[in-house]
Each structure stands twice: as C-alpha cells, then as structure tokens.
Amino acid sequence: MASFDIDPSESSHPNDPQGGQLANPNTGHPVEHARAAMSRAPHNNGPHLSPEQSPLWVDNGGLKFSSLSSYLEIPFIHKWLIGLCTALGLMSGWFAIIAWPRTYESEAKLMVRVGRESVSLDPTATTGATLMLQKTQEEEIVSALEVLNSRQVAEIVTDKIGADAILAGELPAEGPAEEPGLLGRAKKTFKDGLYNVLLFAGLKDDISNHELAVMRVGSSLWIHSPRKSNVIIVEAQAKSPQMAQEIVDQATKTFLEMHLQNAHTVGSFDFFQEQAEVAEQALNGLVDRRAEFMQDRKMVSIESSRALLQERLTGIDRDLVLATGQLEEAASSVKDLRTKYAGTEDEIVASKIAGSDSTWSGMRQQVYELEVAEQNLAANYTNDHPKLKRVRTQLTGAREILAELESERVDENRTPNPMKATLLEELQRQETRVVGLKSMIAEKKRQQFAMQKQTDDLLEDERELTQVDREIRMAETSLKVLQEKLEEARVISQLQSNKISNVAVFQPATLMERAVSPKKPALAAAFLLLGFTGGLGLSVLRQATSSSLRTSDDVENQLGCPVVASLPRISRVDSPRLNDQKRLQESCQTLVSDILLGQRRAGGPHGRSVGIIGVDEGAGASTLAMKLATASATDCRLRTVLVDGDTRQRSVSRSFKLNGKPGLVELVSGSASHDECLQSATGVPMQLISSAADSCDDSLNNNAPEIVQSLQAYLEDCDLLIVDLPAASQPDQAIAVAQHLDSVLVIVESEKTQSAAADRLLRRLAESDTEVIGVVLNKTRSYLPVWLRRCVGSQA
Template sequence: MTTITKTENYIRELYFILFAQKKIILLTTALIFILSILIAFLWPPTYSASGTVLVRAKKLEKSPEAIEDVQLRPPAITKEDLLSEVNILTSPDIIERTIKYLVDKKIYKKDLREKTSLTEEIYKIKNNLRTEIIPASNVIEVAYYDKNAKNALNLLQVLMDQYIAFRFQVYHPGEAEIFYSQQSDKFKDGLETKEDELMGLVRETNISDPQKEIEKNLMLKNELEKQLNFFVSDAIEKDAEVRHLETALKSEDIQFFSFIENIPLNELSSKLQDLFVEREKTLRAYNPKSEKVQLIDKQINNTYKLLKSEVNAYRKNKLKELNVLREKIKSIQGRIDNIDDNNVKLKKQLIDSQRIGREINLFEFSQETFSKRREEAKTATAENVPSDISILSRAFPSNGPVFPKKTVVIPLGLLVGFLTGFSLGFLRQYFDHTFKKPSDVENYLGLPVIFSIPKWGVKK
C-alpha cells in the first residue's frame, strides 16, 4: 500500500511539474520542432550509393600425382582477409585512380591539377566512404555519400571497377618479370663498372693490397726513426764539441786540450804540461831572462803552436763528421717524409678500395635479389592469390535522400523537443526552493496549514 502511495505521489509530482513549467516545455518543444521542420525541408539532401563484394576462398586444384580419394578443402576466409580487402577497397591509391578515371571521362568537373587539391579530394572521398563486414558472412558492404545522387552512383561504380583492376595487378603483376629483369641487368652493369674502377685503381698505383704496404712502410719508418734519433744525438754531441773547440782555440789563455780523446793530441798536451813543469822548476834556480828559461819558453811556444794546429785539424775533421751526420739526418728525414706522403696516398687508395668494395657488395646483393625475384615472378601463378572476390551487387542508388528523411526528422524533432523541454522544466523546478502548494509546508516544515490565500491576477 505504501509503495502504491509513493508511486501516486511521484506521478502527481510529474504532472505538477508538467503544468507548472508548461511555458518552458511548450516553448522548447516548439523551437526544436520548428528547427527539425527547417532541417527536413531546407537542409541540402545527402544521397548514397551502395554495393557489396563477396570474398571467396581460393579454389584448390588437385595435382595429377595426388591420390584420387584425397579431399581438398579450401582454406577458410579469416577476419584478417576481409580487413585486407577493406583496406585495399578504401586505399588512397584506389580513390586516386577512380578520380583520374572520372576526370579523363569528363564525369568529374572539379579542377584537380594541383597536388594539394587532389590530396584533399582523396581524403574527402575517403571520409564519405563507409564499409561494413556483414556479420556471419564473407560479404563486404560499401557505401558512398554525396550531395548529388548521380555523382555518388558514378563514383562508387568506378571505385569498385578500379578495386577489381588494382587487386588483379597486385596479385598478378604482369610487368614484374620485366621490372626485375631490368633491375637485375642494371645492377649487373653497375657491378662490372665498379670492378673496372677497382682494377683501374690497382693499375694506377701498382699496389694490390694497400693495407700491407702501409704496414711495411710503418715498420720501415720505425727503423728510420731509431736511426734518426741516434744520428741526431750524435750530431748534437759533435756540434757541442766543435763549438767548445772553437771557443778554446780563440781563447788567449793557454789551453792544454786534455779533454780531447785523441792519443797524438794527448801526447802533445802532456809534453806541453811537462815543459811548464820544467819551466817552473828552472825559475826556482834561474832568472826568467836567463838563456835556459828562454830556451824552455821557446819550446813551449813551438809545442803550443803545434798543439793548436793539430787541435784545429781535429776540429775540422769533427766538423766534417758533423756535416756528414747532418746530411744523413736530412736524408733520413726526407725518407720518413716520403713514407708519410706515400702512406697518405695508400690510405686514400685503401679508403677508395673499401668504398668500391662496399659498393660491389651492394651491387652483388641487389643483383642477386632481383634475379631471385625475377625467377619467382616467372613461376608465380594465380595459386598465390589468397582469395577470390566477386561483385555481389553493383553500385545501386538509395531510394531518395538518406538525410534528412522527413518521416524521421520531424517526429524525432517533436520527441527530442518535448524531452528537452521537460528536462529543462524539471531542472528549473528542482532548483526552485519556494513553496508552490500548501502541501509543501507540511512536507518540508512539518507545520499544519491553517489557511491559504490564492494568487489573484490584477486586470488593468
């Protein structure tokens, strides 16, 4: 009983809202209803054309060698097969071929000479295409929508024809063998050219293996650098010795040159030193102007002149040795520089050889790949096609515009208008917290109603 009472209260509330907010409800319903009428009669109509494609499994043919009792079952069409056909059907290539065909036949009136215009038109058509795989079947339904019924029909007809032709070219490439043969011959010619280039490089330098030649040159350079270091050290020592001898020879003081490692010079130096010792001893007994002292001084002068003469000759000999060393150093340095220059050339030849080698490998691989593809194209038959297709129904126009349909839009507009108006009225009533009838006082405040004064309209 309580449940029935609550239900009656709810229904009563709904009726109350309906009559309390009737202006908003009626106004909203009228506006949306009028809008639906305008759409139904003034909106540019959209037409469609539709067709269906049947995807069938490839029929298997029995081999003559097969046993007669063997039953050949064609493979089942999978969802992936159907999706592949949908992708081919709606691909930009198919749409572009369709547009070009219509333009050539002067059925398509738009100017599509610019690439951007063609691309925009392709995506426009693609957006107006609808495909659907009919459940529990191998049938694909395709539809195209356009403002012009004839354009929709023509475009879908040509699209399905282009789809059949394009699919046949994909699975039966008639020019594949020619293309692969041309590419194979092209890479073969390129391979021969690169081999001739490599042989010309070898003939130019007379070196077949630059890497080994570089290694030999580096070993020789290492040995020459050792010799160079030895000769440079020796030259530095001899240069210092010659400079020291020149300084000693120019000195006004008596030099004994005892630092020279030479036996004749050492003997003269010892004799000169002995004469000085003897002179010192004689000076103890005789006057410096005595005949005996002067005789010793004369011997000292003669011996010192002879020693300086021999030292000068020794210096010249060392200077000659120093010049020889310098020539050797210059010669070895020149050989090292030549080796470096030669290694640079060999390195360049090595890099060129490696580059040509990589290009030869690439040409060999490409030529071999295209040769294999050519043989595959020769043996390729219709057995490689995963499935067959048939046009189940060609493009057929819709029975009048698909949008707007007056019989659908006008009633729907009336229904949507009423629901929208009632929703707005309910929201207004819900957020209006004033008392609207005497029972609201009892429901919300819990107070009894003694009397109520109705609102009287004032006539002017």
C-alpha cells in the first residue's frame, strides 16, 4: 500500500478556517450546507476540466523548469551522480599528476644600480655642442631587458652549454657517456622515423640542432622586472634542475660581458689624447700673439689704459660742466645788475622835517561844530526837516574836505644815490668774469675732443685684444673639455679592464630540486572542477531529457491539467505525526470541496460518484481514496461510501480489515444484494464495499456500464461515492469505469509517472462526459535544504 504526506506550502489549497466543521447541524441536509460552506472557501486549483472545454493537457512546449527552485534542486536530486563524476575527476587528476612530465626552474636576480652608465653619456657622445643627458632608471631596466631577450644571448648560451645537452634537457655526465638501453634506442629510432616522415610530408622543416637549441633556450628563458623596481629577474625552465641552473648562469654571465662591451667606445682614449695635444698647441700660439700685441702698444693692460682715459675725460667733463654753469650764472648776474642799475634813482632824500597844519585844524573844528548841531536838531526835529537836512549836507561836505587835507607837513633835503654807484661797479666785475669763463670753456672743449680721439684708438685696440682673449678662452675651454673626456675615457677603459659594472648579481642562479610543473593543487582543482561541472551538466541533461513528472509545474506545463493537490512523501502513513496528519486532513477537505463543486450529470441520482485512479501502480491512489473518504465522512459529515474497485491489490479491504462479506465482484455478478455488500468501517462513520469476499478468487470481468450500473443504487442513499480504481497501467477496465462516473481524480506519482502514460490517461478520460477534477501529485520530495528553501521562498 502506497504512503503519502502533504505539505501546505506545496499544496494548491489554503487551510480551511472552519477546521473541518463544514455542515450546520441545526439546518437542512448536510450535503447542501457542506457545498455552501465549501463554496465560500478559497480555491487556487484552477479551472476544472469539463466536456464542453477543450482538453487542458495539450502540449505546451514541454517546459521542464519554470521556477528558480526547480533549477536549484537539480544538484541535490542527482547528488550521487555529481559525486561520482567528481570522484572520477579527482582520480583522473591523480593519474595526470603522476604521468605529467616534471619541469624544474632556476632563478637569478640582478640589481641595476646607479652607475656611470646611467648618470653620464659616453665621452665621444658629449664632445660636441650637445646636452648632457641622463638616462632614467626605467630606460636602464628596459635596455637591460632587451639585451637579455636578444637572440645573441641565446646563441652564446647555446654555444657554451652545447646544443645536444640543451635538446636532451640534461647536462652531460662526467666521464664516458653511457650507452642507451634498449628502450632508449627504441625511443630514438621512433623519433627519428617520425621526424623523417614529417619532413618528407612537408609538415616539418629541416632545422639544425643548433637552431633548435637556440629556440629552446629562447622559449625557456623568462626575463622580467617588477614594477617600480631596479631588479631584473632571470628565470629558466628545463627537464632537470641542473640544466635550468646552467642556462640561467650562462645567460647572466653573457649579459654582464655584453653590458660592459656596450658601455665602452673602442679607441676613445687615444682619440682624446691626440685632440688634447692639438688643442694645447693652439692655445700656446694664441697666448704668444697676445703678448706681442701688448708690447707693440706699450700698454700694461687695456683696463689700466681705459681707467686713465676715463679719469681724464671725467675731469674735463666735470670742469666743462662747472664752467658752463658759472657762465650761465655770471650772464644772469649781468642781466640782473643792468636791470637794477637802470631802475635805480640818481638822487635820494637826505633828511625830512615834519610840522602841524593850521588849515586842517580849523577844518576839523568846523566839522565838530556841525556834528554837535546835527545831534541837537535830530533830537528836536524829524529827518525830513529842512534845517536838519541843511546841517547834514554841510557836515558831509566838511568831512570830504577834511579827508583831502593832511594833518602834518614834511620838508625834504636830497643828495646823489650811492647804491647806483655800487651796482655799476659790480656790473663791470661780472662782465669781466663772463669773458674769462667763455675762454675756459673753449679750451676744455678742445681738450675733450683730443681725449675722445685717444679713446677711439683704445677701443680699436681693445676690440682686437678682446678677439684674441676670446680665442684663448675658447681654446682653454676646448682643452679642458678634452682633458675631462680623456680622463673619462681612461676611467672607462680601466673599469672595463677590471670588469666593474653597475649591474650586480645579488642572487646567482638557484638550484631548486622541487619541480614547478605540474602544479599539483591547480591540476587537482582543475580536474575536480571538471568532474563537478561534468556531473552537473549530466544532471541537467538527465533532468531535461527525463520524461517523468516531478513537480506541479511539470504536470501543468506538459499535461496542461491543473494540479489540485501536491502531497509530499512521508515514511509513516499508518501513524503519521500530528503535523502531517493535520496537513493531510486539510488537503482532503479541499479535494472534497472540489468534488462537490463540480458539475453533476443531468438527471442523475442524489449523490455524486468520484473515481480515484492512479497512472501507475504504487502511485498512492488507494491510500488517497481512504483518506478522502475518511475526511468526507468525519470532517464534512457527508454520507460517504468507499468502494474497493481494485480486485487485484485490494488495498482498501486490507487496510480496513473487512470480513468475508461479499463485495463488488459478487454485486456485479448478481450473487449478492446491495445491502449484503455494505460494511461499516470501525471508528469512521462511513460505509465500505470490498472488492470481493476472502473466498472469492474471481476478477471483475463485467463491462464498465454494468459495474457503474450496479453502483448507481448507492447514490440514492449517500452524498459521495468514492471508487478506488485500479491503476491505468493494469489490464483492467479502470479507464472504462472512470468514463461512466461523475468525476475523476488522477493520481500521479512524482518522479516515477511518465508524462506519456499520464497524457494517454487524460486523453481517454476526455473522450467521455466524466469531469476530470484535476491531478493529485503524490509522493513529492523537496531536495532543497530548509535554509535554501526559505531564501527561495522569500525571493518569490
């Protein structure tokens, strides 16, 4: 008997808030109230298949994966396949590590310090009018790398080690060479024969051993420098550590020799020695020429002669400026004296005698009397009175006359003016000075002209002497430069003789006995990854090409039929856990509601008949039929009759331990009545019809209409008639019987039921008037871990 369980998270129906109490005991027929209550419950199982509708299992493209969890479950479904492929990958990696040829490496490190090669140029390059350039450290490193990577270095290393040793990958052993064994001779014969065949076919060129060895050295050497560093790393790989060390050692020595040769110009010392002697002779000739020129001119130096002339010219200029200023001053004095002399009087007043004037006194007395009379009249009369006006007119006239008169009288005595005589004397003296200054200025100008002539002669001599001095300085500079370059050439020649360079080998070629290839961790990881990805690819391919139905999405996408319930697999069906029992009860309640909400045949009896049919044996159809009948009778309080229509398996009869009363076989054959076939279940308020009595070994051979007709009488007294039909894969009349029932539930076993078998069953059912309620996906399994399932659920 198949076992099953459900999971509300995978079921397409929500929990019923009524807790199974769907009928109202205080009202009418329980079926109607159950239908009314169930109609109010939410349904997410999609539309039911009816005869009027087109088939829902039309091919929709065969989609295998339609959700993220479907993809994530693939590694967990086929974990053993992936594990096997991973183990094979690890084993293959182990064999590869054993069989892979070993490669050894040697390394040397060179330090390129700041030396003469990087702080100066070759003496022959800086002799002319060129700039003193300084190479940067990066240029020095790049140049050294180019030298080390040149073919010349590879050829020299090949000549030193030997082409045969390089091609063999090992240094020749000391003493006489050993004769190769039989295996060695066979291997050599095979290689020679293969080489001749490829050479004859034109696939290989005829290359000498020396050229092959040079190519081998060039490909085995790896020379590089870390970023922002003055260290050069020389690495080589070979079949033996000794050969790798020898290649690196010879490459390093060859580079040092070439570096010394490239930093020196041949013949530079002799060249600069000869040029220095020529420059010294030219300088001595110029010095003698300058001495003869100074003797001919009778001068000590141009500077002293120039200073003497400059001093004389300065004195003359100073005297000329002073005389000119004095002349201007004297001329101005003469002009001023003449003006003053012309404006000075010939005679001046010698003495003055002052006295009082009687006319002014009388006039002043008269004015005083008029003022007193005016005040008296002004006190007695108005301003317009004739007397007052007359007195005021007289007072005004008297004041005017008094103002014109002087109060005192002065008597003067005159004599000749002595100032005019003094001005005349000073004027004569200044005129005489003007004449003297003019004469001195003329003499100074003559002297100035003579000194300028001497200055012009001195400048001409100075020009000639300056030219000679310039030639002497140029000769001295040239001689100094040649002497410096001669010293540099001598130092470079001496450094080359002593093999002194700015390149230091601070790490000679190393002898590393540990092979660098194959890299065992990387190789193992690569084969491990290859095995895992191969197993994962096979898992995806296997899952994609699988014709079985595993998830609700597979059923709906490939069959086009709705999944009304998804029941997970559990290990204990007879005594399930409380949580599993509750979920199973809720799923069965939902299925009962789907059955009652379906369409009833026109003119049919009161109750409804539903067939539970599995696509394959062991799909759990019998177990679902028993649980569905129990939920209908117990939770929904429906009058339920469960018929065991599987006469081969008889799972329902064994599960409920029915007695030896007749069953469906006897009922259809007419050997037993309807009441004789009914049996009551223990502990469950429902009735059962077994497949056949214990003593009956006959099978159900009647046709489908007769079988269904025999069960029609029970529909008058029950609300729901559940028929446990044999699997569709059995040669019984399960499909034919299902075509004559009101509705059918198709049971599909997850991961075992083939889509072609389920499709054939649904197409057969579509040919009748039977309503296909949907598909129940039984024994589903969730391969995702709980934490991953929660993550996927949260994303959804």
